[in-house]
Amino acid sequence: MSNRNKKGSTAAAAPTTTKSSPKKNAPPTSSPHYQKILSRCVTILAVLTVVYYTSKNGKEITFAKQNEILRIRSQNLDCSESYKKDLKSFSGCMPEKCGRFVSDGLVTTGEADSLLNIAQKGIALGGSDGGASILDLHSGALSRGRSFVNVYSLENTKDIFNKADLTTYKVIKTKIQHAIGHNFGVDADKLFLTHPTFFSQIHPREAVTAHDEYWHPHVDKETYKSFHFTSLLYLNDYGKDFQGGRFVFVDKDNVNSTVEPRKARVSMFTSGAENLHFVEKVSAGVRYALTVSFTCDQTYAIADPTVKTVD
Template structure:
């Protein structure tokens, strides 16, 4: 054994392997894994014939496929842009001391106000505040609205009650609620005095936020309560969801304010106030009890009220003019 060991050590490695195998009466067999890999590679190199014949192709196939892909992307972008963009300016659950958004005044609005010194706003736009009117004051106004509207009511989705004239929607027409016998039991001087306090607060807020002299702006008609529901419209007055500009509807309007008397998402769904801005952008205010929205009445503030889906939405509109000849005094009963 020692002699064999010395011989093996002195041999080259290949020969050692062969001799060792022979000494142990073993045969060196070819490496099966190598053979299998070779066969596998051969099979991979053999092209696979399609079961149903060669694939269809046409000239400039890659170019056309890319064009189709790009066209699809453009279509998606166009469709999304048509949907418009919504900015929530004031959510129902938010509370703002004051939040403002400035806009460029419409030319016709600016030109008209130049004839009323001290009434041209520093900047046009819109303001929202939640700390101007107290909850108790809001409750008083809401009760006035409900008491009056219980004596009438529109057949459509929008009921209007004008506090100054007593005009109230009833059916498809208007009646004078102050001429009714029941009026003496639902209206009183205390409620009207609370309204005057609220109106004065809004008046000074308009002057402050738009940088105008409070003595240069005047309360104007109509000042009215509104009740909106999902009842189908019967007359044009019921279609409160149509886009409009306040100054086109009421020529003497220069500043518009809205006091919301109940809550979006609690007392009603839908009924949000939407400004329709440039570039297909909507700026939305969600009504909140006691929230006051103030905005310039020109074409810079095209807007609508979203259709109410469920519940009943109450609000008070108070507007101001720079034209003293279009002013009105506070209501009294």
């Protein structure tokens, strides 16, 4: 699912590198770093204002209910200007229309169970002290305590993952890639898997670090520069395996569009400011999901995890 310093993420934050500090002699008010922080504060304040009035007025539509089985459902939106400007550099990647899609027919429940097994096995080797844990099979990042470890450096990793696990993972990633291409009218071959792509596990425990605070409203493209298209594959069921944890798009006119997680349900959306969103706090049970992110910029592409990584 959040990098608190970057207005959150879809679930929990992947670890990031720290930039060097500005020179001590530079006037604080003229520092680009200071100006960037100020700009982010203004953005966060605006977002919180929208969320406050949305909650106050109680306007909400359920875009996808847990008990529905949807072949495909869509909401079209105008692309944000910043999103369109960024994509002009990448031929074949401008969507015909921005927005979001939900499908219950893309991934089977059996495939979702296989991925759930991978997530549970991997996260069991670590786990956050707070409410949100991640497992990134590409970088090896695994939440443990109040920080992260490399899952591939642990002694018993070789007994956890196998070639069949990673093959299932790759097949599902490819299905989602082509579904995004088809539904948004872009060339699927121009979409590249990017970081962070990760499993998330969310408990109702209190947050211990900023990485546990997954519920803040945010825009994926602002949180992660590489993102152009975001997808979420839910691995268990809202209302059965956990309470809370719905995915909420914050739209214009103070209306929330809510997706209730259903096992094997895939939610796909453009990563620009047109899709401001947050995840409700989980109040009971454990929520599992897989975030799969794509970029049109090949310099941000990451490779599929391979069995060599775990041998």
